Amino acid sequence: MNNGEFPLTLLHPRYWLIWLLLVPFLLLAGALPWTVQQRLGRGLGWLAWKLVAQRRHDAETNIRLCFPEKSPEEQTAMVRDIFRNGGLSLFETANAFVRPMGYYDDLVSIEGLEHLKAALAEGRGVLLLGAHYSFVDLCGLLAMRFFPVDTVYRPQNNPALEWLVRRLRRRIYGYQIDHDNMRLLVRALKENHVVWYTPDQDFGLKQGVFAPFFGINAATLTSPRRLQKINHSPVLFIHFRRRGLEEQYEIIITPPLEPFPTDDAVADATRMNAVLEQLIRRSPTQYLWYHRRFKTRPAGESPPYRKKRRELREEARLRQENRP
Structure with a gap:
């Protein structure tokens, strides 16, 4: 499906909700004025905060761990704002996919572009x-106002959603690189492309090490240091922020991370997380705190999150099978 052709198998009834609900939503939502999007998005975020208990608990756990200096009331307010930003991001995503390409030309500013050009x-x-960040797809559109960019992503499990997302992102990105396709990633760097890579999620220790993130040991990918060694590409950081509830956005690009890499994988991961943390703190509730960032734990330490329903069902099934 990488060539953009539409497989007829995606017309199966199991995918009809995507074609009959998601596509019309994107078209309608992207046509609404910002004031309406803002009210609807905040309302949907409040509803999700009320109803989606698992996501709320995950976000509450992350905020409690990462901002221990905040009072319980302040932490609760942060979680509510995270969900409001999440609701608003539904409309920002629609905007990224359907609004005219030049719509954001006067709505985004950038700092540090000279670092990228020099690199x-x-x-x-x-x-x-x-x-x-909560408006991650809009981030790509904002960046390409100033420079062409490729992206590394994790494919969707649903084939219809995967086809649709890749098709919509074609107007934003050059290469859309499966996170397992290291060959294409290296090729993009050798062709002197800018490759946007987000190493802030927990993929375990198979390709990572433990390094502090907001003071908590977190499984951290070591692929950036390996990629740098292959092509000696400069490593920079990028940060996106919406100015409150205004339809105004900021981009910050840092100077190259130097020296990087060193001979110490843990030290490199620690430096990488420290820069990400510093940038995230500029607008902490616009970060995607729903992710179980600390699910991989050192030996003997339990994950801080509640078990998901499917995990509980699997445990119950195993207990049933092991009964004498």
């Missing part, structure tokens, strides 16, 4: 590290 002039591509 590109070296001719070895740029590995641009960032984080998962």
